[in-house]
Amino acid sequence: xxxxxxxxxxxxxxxGAGLGRQHALLLASRGAKVVVNDPGGAVDGTGGANAVxxxxxxxxxxxxxxxxASYASVAEEALAQSIIDTxxxxxxxxxxxxxxxxxxxxxxxxxMTMEDYEFxxxxxxxxxxxCVKAAWPIMRKQSYGRIVVTTSGSGTVGNFGQANYGAAKxxxxxxxxxxxxxxxxxxxxxxxxxxxxxxxxxxxxxxxxIGPWMKPELxxxxxxxxxxxxxxQNGEILAATAGGFARVQYFVTEGVQFDPAEPVSIEMVxxxxxxxxxxxxxxxxxxxxxxxxxxxxxxxxxx
Ligand code: NAD
Numbered sequence: 001x002x003x004x005x006x007x008x009x010x011x012x013x014x015x016g017a018g019l020g021r022q023h024a025l026l027l028a029s030r031g032a033k034v035v036v037n038d039p040g041g042a043v044d045g046t047g048g049a050n051a052v053x054x055x056x057x058x059x060x061x062x063x064x065x066x067x068x069a070s071y072a073s074v075a076e077e078a079l080a081q082s083i084i085d086t087x088x089x090x091x092x093x094x095x096x097x098x099x100x101x102x103x104x105x106x107x108x109x110x111x112m113t114m115e116d117y118e119f120x121x122x123x124x125x126x127x128x129x130x131c132v133k134a135a136w137p138i139m140r141k142q143s144y145g146r147i148v149v150t151t152s153g154s155g156t157v158g159n160f161g162q163a164n165y166g167a168a169k170x171x172x173x174x175x176x177x178x179x180x181x182x183x184x185x186x187x188x189x190x191x192x193x194x195x196x197x198x199x200x201x202x203x204x205x206x207x208x209x210i211g212p213w214m215k216p217e218l219x220x221x222x223x224x225x226x227x228x229x230x231x232x233q234n235g236e237i238l239a240a241t242a243g244g245f246a247r248v249q250y251f252v253t254e255g256v257q258f259d260p261a262e263p264v265s266i267e268m269v270x271x272x273x274x275x276x277x278x279x280x281x282x283x284x285x286x287x288x289x290x291x292x293x294x295x296x297x298x299x300x301x302x303x
Pocket of ligand 1: 073
């Protein structure tokens with residue numbers, strides 16, 4: 001059976017262009033009622049134009065779907081609340097929240113102003129938190145919600161000139177890692193998409209031979225899947241680019257375990273680096289304590 005979103009209400013932030021536009025078009029084409037949120041500014045977040053969100057709303061309606069516009073910035077708490085209110089006012093509920101809005105203010109860290117650092121974090125990190133915070137009580141109350149945040153390889157592996165952006169993109173991973181636990185019993189799933197696509201944000205950054213293959217619409221099926229009722233993934237990161245899909249996961253190595261009853265020297269750490277860093281022994285990092293409990297038990301230090 002096809003994946004459908006009939007009777008579901010969705011918000012896609014930053015849906016006026018690039019990836020967000022494709023996410024909104026796909027969700028609407030499968031029956032979702034969509035709030036197309038976008039203040040319509042430039043890549044660095046300056047300026048604004050209502051026509052940007054309006055054009056996507058018109059596109060959805062022309063194709064027979066249902067959509068309303070929201071021109072609010074996610075970067076201010078009261079305005080983010082108004083985006084959620086727009087959905088509830090239009091259709092009386094909210095089932096799906098895709099936090100996609102984004103800006104760039106790239107500079108080498110040495111030259112980056114704290115203003116640019118804060119601004120980028122305000123849009124990506126706080127813009128996500130403000131929307132999730134406003135959606136959360138609604139989703140809890142109805143015991144249903146699908147939340148997708150947008151992370152980036154820039155945070156996971158780092159990218160020169162993007163300290164502000166990379167940090168903000170990792171912050172949203174931390175958010176879903178916690179919310180997956182808190183939302184589980186309310187059937188709220190929180191996952192992340194780590195996209196790579198040719199948009200105005202990346203047009204000057206991508207190699208010319210690969211760029212044309214990285215169509216934003218090739219990312220949206222993964223986002224829509226994570227928004228579906230069928231999806232039981234929770235706290236996962238899916239990477240999507242150019243038709244390729246993969247899971248991003250932290251691993252931890254077997255490492256070494258010294259007896260905590262004895263002192264540990266700097267040299268003991270230095271001399272064990274081979275084992276500490278040996279990725280061939282790595283396993284998915286799934287618990288707060290890693291494998292320390294097992295090891296201390298083996299050593300007889302705990303029962
Ligand atoms: P884009 O510039 O085409 O789209 C971003 C949209 O967000 C724009 O329409 C913009 O107006 C909107 N926006 C900006 N500030 C906003 C705010 N305060 N409130 C609401 N909307 C706002 O860029 P894109 O490539 O489509 O990026 C979409 C998301 O994907 C971003 O979060 C971006 O960081 C992330 N991302 C993109 C790539 C990529 O390769 N394109 C890679 C990793 C992550």
